Amino acid sequence: SQTIHQWPATLVQPVGSPLSLECTVEGTSNPNLYWYRQAAGRGLQLLFYSVGIGQISSEVPQNLSASRPQDRQFILSSKKLLLSDSGFYLCAWIEGPGELFFGEGSRLTVL
Amino acid sequence: AQTVTQSQPEMSVQEAETVTLSCTYDTSESDYYLFWYKQPPSRQMILVIRQEAYKQQNATENRFSVNFQKAAKSFSLKISDSQLGDAAMYFCAYRRGNDMRFGAGTRLTVKP
Numbered sequence: 462s463q464t465i466h467q468w469p470a471t472l473v474q475p476v477g478s479p480l481s482l483e484c485t486v487e488g489t490s491n492p493n494l495y496w497y498r499q500a501a502g503r504g505l506q507l508l509f510y511s512v513g514i515g516q517i518s519s520e521v522p523q524n525l526s527a528s529r530p531q532d533r534q535f536i537l538s539s540k541k542l543l544l545s546d547s548g549f550y551l552c553a554w555i556e557g558p559g560e561l562f563f564g565e566g567s568r569l570t571v572l
Numbered sequence: 573a574q575t576v577t578q579s580q581p582e583m584s585v586q587e588a589e590t591v592t593l594s595c596t597y598d599t600s601e602s603d604y605y606l607f608w609y610k611q612p613p614s615r616q617m618i619l620v621i622r623q624e625a626y627k628q629q630n631a632t633e634n635r636f637s638v639n640f641q642k643a644a645k646s647f648s649l650k651i652s653d654s655q656l657g658d659a660a661m662y663f664c665a666y667r668r669g670n671d672m673r674f675g676a677g678t679r680l681t682v683k684p
Contacts, residue, residue, distance in 0.1 A: 493670055504578075504663065504676035512670060549615060560607050561665070561672055563617035 463488035467552050467564035474571055480525075480539040482567050484552030487533065492554040494535040495561065496527055499549040511535060547571045576666050578675035585654045586683050592639075593649045593678050595664030602626075604668040606640065606647045611661040611677070620662070623647065656682050 464487045474480060486492050493512050497505040507520045509527035517527050524543060528536045535552060549568050553561040576597045585591035597606070608620040623631045623640050630638050635655075639648045651658055659682045664675040 495672070497674075505674040507673070510670055518670075551617065553617075555667075555670075555672070558605065560605070560619050560622055560667070561617075562619075566615050568615075 463554075463556070463562065465552060465554055465562055465564040467550075467567050469567060470565060471568045472570070474542050474569065476544055476571055477541050480537070480542050480546070480569070482537040482550055482552075482569075484535040484537075484564055485533055486535075486554050489533070489554070489556050491532060492556045494529065495553045495555070496535065496537050497551045497553065499551060499566075501548070505551065509537070542569075542571045544571050576664055576673050576675040578662075578664055578678050580678045581676070582679045582681070584681045584683060585651070585658075587654055587656060589654055590650060590652045591654055591680065593651075593662050593664075593680070595647045595649070595675055597645050597647065597664070597666045597673075599645065599666065599668070601668050604666060606638075607665040607667065608636070608638070608647075608649045609663045609665060609674075610658075611663065612657075612659075617663075621649065651680075654682050656684060658682050 467484050495510045496508040499505050511517050511529040526538050547570050549566050551566050552564040604625045606623045610618045610620050621631050621633045621636050630640050635652045637650045661677045661679050663677045666673050
């Protein structure tokens with residue numbers, strides 16, 4: 462069966478520090494992968510999606526970036542975090558015409 | 573870009589009663605998917621129900637059912653016999669191809 466994992470689950474970082482969140486999917490190949498951000502008490506904002514290795518589409522211009530170095534790996538990065546980057550980050554995948562499957566999420570607090 | 577609107581930030585229901593959560597969406601496409609997701613306090617996103625736009629019959633999953641009105645672009649979720657475990661944030665979502673959009677969510681409280 463397919464599984465999706467994110468890490469770290471919780472992260473506290475100072476303003477201006479770098480960020481790397483990782484997402485790995487198992488049990489499937491060539492999935493479409495997504496990064497969403499959820500601010501406190503709010504909905505999901507699509508940040509990036511990828512249809513294949515090295516293929517990244519950005520939905521919102523900001524100081525975050527994404528990379529897909531391997532078929533089942535999706536990384537969210539920042540060179541310098543801002544206070545406004547705090548939130549709950551969700552990785553998800555789609556295979557075929559169905560629904561999104563989500564990881565457990567990563568809670569980022571920028572101080 | 574397609575938008576999904578949930579006009580009820582918060583809803584409350586008495587245990588064992590029925591509640592309906594509203595969702596409208598904007599699209600010029602005729603073939604797409606609609607979903608309701610549940611996010612309990614654990615923050616894990618859980619699929620509740622899905623609807624293919626080409627199907628006229630409303631989807632049903634046990635106590636959960638939808639009222640899909642394609643012409644009105646409306647997709648409401650009905651929860652029957654509400655249980656304490658139904659308390660959560662509920663998100664309506666639209667998908668066509670690689671584009672998947674979510675509403676802002678409705679926080680459902682279940683009173684014992």
